[in-house]
Each structure stands twice: as C-alpha cells, then as structure tokens.
Amino acid sequence: MVKEIERTGLPVVHMCTVVPISLTVGANRIIPTVAIPHPLGNPAIEKKDEVTLRRKLVERALKALETEVSDQTVFED
Amino acid sequence: MKVVHYINQFFAGIGGEEKADVKPEMREGVVGPGMALQAALKPEAEIVATIICGDSYFNENIDEAKATILEMVKQHDPDLFIAGPAFNAGRYGVAAGTIAAAVQEELGIPALSGMYVENPGADMFKKDVLMVSTRDSAAGMRDAVKKMAPLAKKLLAGEELGSPEDEGYMARGVRKNLFRDDRGSKRAVDMLIKKLAGEEFETEFPMPEFDRVEPSPAIKDITKAKIALVTSGGIVPKGNPDRIESSSASKYGKYDIDGWTDLTEDNAETAHGGYDPVYANQDADRVLPVDVLRQMEKDGKIGELHRYFYTTVGNGTAVASSKGFAKEIGAELVADGVDAVILTST
Numbered sequence: 406m407v408k409e410i411e412r413t414g415l416p417v418v419h420m421c422t423v424v425p426i427s428l429t430v431g432a433n434r435i436i437p438t439v440a441i442p443h444p445l446g447n448p449a450i451e452k453k454d455e456v457t458l459r460r461k462l463v464e465r466a467l468k469a470l471e472t473e474v475s476d477q478t479v480f481e482d
Numbered sequence: 483m484k485v486v487h488y489i490n491q492f493f494a495g496i497g498g499e500e501k502a503d504v505k506p507e508m509r510e511g512v513v514g515p516g517m518a519l520q521a522a523l524k525p526e527a528e529i530v531a532t533i534i535c536g537d538s539y540f541n542e543n544i545d546e547a548k549a550t551i552l553e554m555v556k557q558h559d560p561d562l563f564i565a566g567p568a569f570n571a572g573r574y575g576v577a578a579g580t581i582a583a584a585v586q587e588e589l590g591i592p593a594l595s596g597m598y599v600e601n602p603g604a605d606m607f608k609k610d611v612l613m614v615s616t617r618d619s620a621a622g623m624r625d626a627v628k629k630m631a632p633l634a635k636k637l638l639a640g641e642e643l644g645s646p647e648d649e650g651y652m653a654r655g656v657r658k659n660l661f662r663d664d665r666g667s668k669r670a671v672d673m674l675i676k677k678l679a680g681e682e683f684e685t686e687f688p689m690p691e692f693d694r695v696e697p698s699p700a701i702k703d704i705t706k707a708k709i710a711l712v713t714s715g716g717i718v719p720k721g722n723p724d725r726i727e728s729s730s731a732s733k734y735g736k737y738d739i740d741g742w743t744d745l746t747e748d749n750a751e752t753a754h755g756g757y758d759p760v761y762a763n764q765d766a767d768r769v770l771p772v773d774v775l776r777q778m779e780k781d782g783k784i785g786e787l788h789r790y791f792y793t794t795v796g797n798g799t800a801v802a803s804s805k806g807f808a809k810e811i812g813a814e815l816v817a818d819g820v821d822a823v824i825l826t827s828t
Contacts, residue, residue: 446768
C-alpha cells in the first residue's frame, strides 16, 4: 500500500513496529513504533504519558515527511 | 539424525493473538504440526525438540528472541532445523525465516522452512533459506509436509537438490551449470520463433523483479500541509459499518472524521483479526493517531488533517488486493489536494 500511494508522487511515512517488513514492502520513510497491537500507544502507562508518547512519534513522522531522502530511511529517535 | 523444529504459539496450542507475546520455550519431542512431520521423516530422522515462540514477541524483540532460540538450538546440536510451515501468517513467516537464516549462518546447521509465496517472510529470506512454497492456510498442512519431508531428507543426506519446480521450493536465484542437447544459439532462436508466433515459451534467465518506488519529494512547510491518515490496522467506526473482513480483506473503508477530536471505545474499533484487538478497541488512537493530529491542526503545527481516513485489514490480504485499494486511495488523495500521507500498520 505504501508503495502504491507513493507512486502517485505523495510522500508517505510508514509507522510500524516490524521494520524489516516495512523495508521489504518498499516504504521509503519509516518510523519504528511501540508494539504490534498498539503501534502508537502503550496501555501500561498513564493516559497523559501515552498521549505524549504518541505525539512524539507523530512529530517524528512529520519530520520525516519534511526530510528529503534518496533511499529507504529508518528514522530512529 | 536429529531435527529441531520451530513453531509459533498458535500451532503449539498455547493460544491465538492474546498469547502472541509469549517468550521462547523449548519442549522435548514433537508438538502440534511436528507430529505429521515426524511421521514423514521416519526412520531417517527424529524431531528431538520443539521451540515455541509468540509471533508478536519474536517480531517486537527480534535480537533477544534470536539469541535465546539460538542457545536452545545449540543445546541439541541438531543435523537439521525446520521452521514452520507458516502459510500466510506474516509475523510467523518473518520469525521462521529470521531464525532459520540465523541457525544456518551462526550455527552452520542446514535449515528448511515453508510458507505461502506472499508471506513477507518469503521475500525476505527465500534467497538464504530453502523454503517450500505452501498454500495460504493451514488447510495446506498435508501438502506442505509432503513437500518438506523429502527435502529435509535430502538435506540430511547431503544429496543434491533438484530444480525448484521439481522439488516445490522457492527459487533462490542460484545458477547451476548443466548440459543441454541443443546449443545456446539454437535455443535462443527457438524461443524467438515461439515469441513471434505468440506461443508460450520459458525463459532460461528470468529477470529479478525490482519493484521499488522512488521516494517522493519532502514537504517544504508542514505547517501548511494537508495530511491524510491511512491504515492497514483495520480501524473502523464502531460497528464496522462496511463489514471489512477480519482477514483476507476484499475492500477498504473511507470514513469522514470531520469534527472528530478523539477516537474512543464508543466511536471506533478495529476489524483486524491478526493482532490482539483489546488495546485498539479501548483507544483506536493507538493505531490511528487522530487525537494528536487534531490537536496539532489546532496548534498550527500542520495545515490540516484530511477530512477522510482510509482503512483496511492487512491480515492475509492478497498483495494484488492491497495494490488495487492503494491505487484508488492514492488517486483520491491526489484529487483531494492532500500533500502527504501517514500510513500506520500493526
């Protein structure tokens, strides 16, 4: 899906937990996330902290969208 | 000859998605599908131990899982390692391929796996690990065992393997020298004639597929950009109005989130059957971050959150289907003036 949408010329950032799969399916901008059933959250922490965590991940995704890449890139912290 | 077998928590009978986070454990002898495999391997070989690991645990902790399992395999020093078959279970396929490749490379023990050709683990590891091509569900277990057992025996005996077509494994891109009756120039002309006549012919050198898409240019000013959300994690409005299937999805959904500031257990849920749905059903922002993007829109950190989000279930869904969905979605996003896309996967 990532690849087909990116083919239209729109930048796509893929947020997922299993980075090797993302690399295999051909995503170009990748943000590693928390866990498979809750990529953008963590039920073990306070709701307030969870929102902060999610916000950080989304900010990282937006940063990736603002970054020129020439090849598949994994954006760690 | 000794064989160690790797399976996931589901085939071990431990549980489904709610148990996908169990850590590696080793049991003596056969477990689950190992029984059929064992019967087909006799009398040449015996499955001395079975290693079980939860699919999510493995994929979320690849390095730790790999290290622990390699230690377990070492204890038995087997002559062969078999992982799977994983059919079309994506995380299981990735785990089976990863651990089989590691056993081969780090312990020098030959390994064998099996899965459906569209399993992401197949593309990742078919060049390194001998992999039988199976059906897409466990209904193909008998067929998988029928192909895996003879290959296992050949590996144990150190016999040369036949071609991928003859033996039912996935081509590894290995070239072998062999003698043909006709010389190359004649074979090439024969092929050309068939091609001109519009007849079927078989190339002797299939070109590898490199289907990569160039990265699109970056967004200049994200505070002016219209951002759309897309997910393969199956988030849908409560009640799943379009009945998107929990696996092998045949459709995607497009939902209006105009005015939505937060996903809650009252307005959203997941339709996905391939992961433990408890956390997403409690708070679907954990998969589709509507809450924080809405806040960022308000704070002027992004231009706009696109009014619709698109969703499907990426669980055993055919590659051709997802391609088709994404083509339509992409065209609509462009037509709607979207500048960039956040795609989330579980």
